[in-house]
Amino acid sequence: MPQKLIQIYTHPTCEDSQALKRFLSEGEVPYNEVDVTESNERRNQLKHDTGNEITPGIVVETKNLFGKKKRNTFSGYSANKGNINRLLH
Template sequence: MPSIEIYTSPTCGYCHAAKRLLAQKGVTYSEVDVARQPERRVEMVQRANGRRTVPQIFIGGKHVGGCDDLYALDSAGKLDPLLAA
């Protein structure tokens, strides 16, 4: 199973929705709270090709986007193969 990283903030509803979907898939992930670690936001923006909003999600080191992108991958049947790789 690839490593999953998600940059979040505690008051972000999209972050909670993305984490909920990952939990439903039964996968573990590492979470970076950019509200508690603001210095990590610069890292997130660089890794996410300039995207500044949370969540930003990485699967196996590859940027897959935010919450809407994660749900779109799932709807297209592409999320499970990514998580199984």
């Protein structure tokens, strides 16, 4: 099974961010959270990684058995819920 590294960019008042965190926690999916309210650098990293400043920003990096990496990015949870669920399970 491919190894998955998940990084999410969140904002504490964003309902979509909170829904994503609940979804990942309920599914016991490990992730790294970056709160974009803490610095301009973090907001810039969100824009660099996803192409915009929409939260939540989701970056899923998978590595197959041969070490090849693939990166999937999503902006927003509700609109991408199905794709995120398929990618993670």
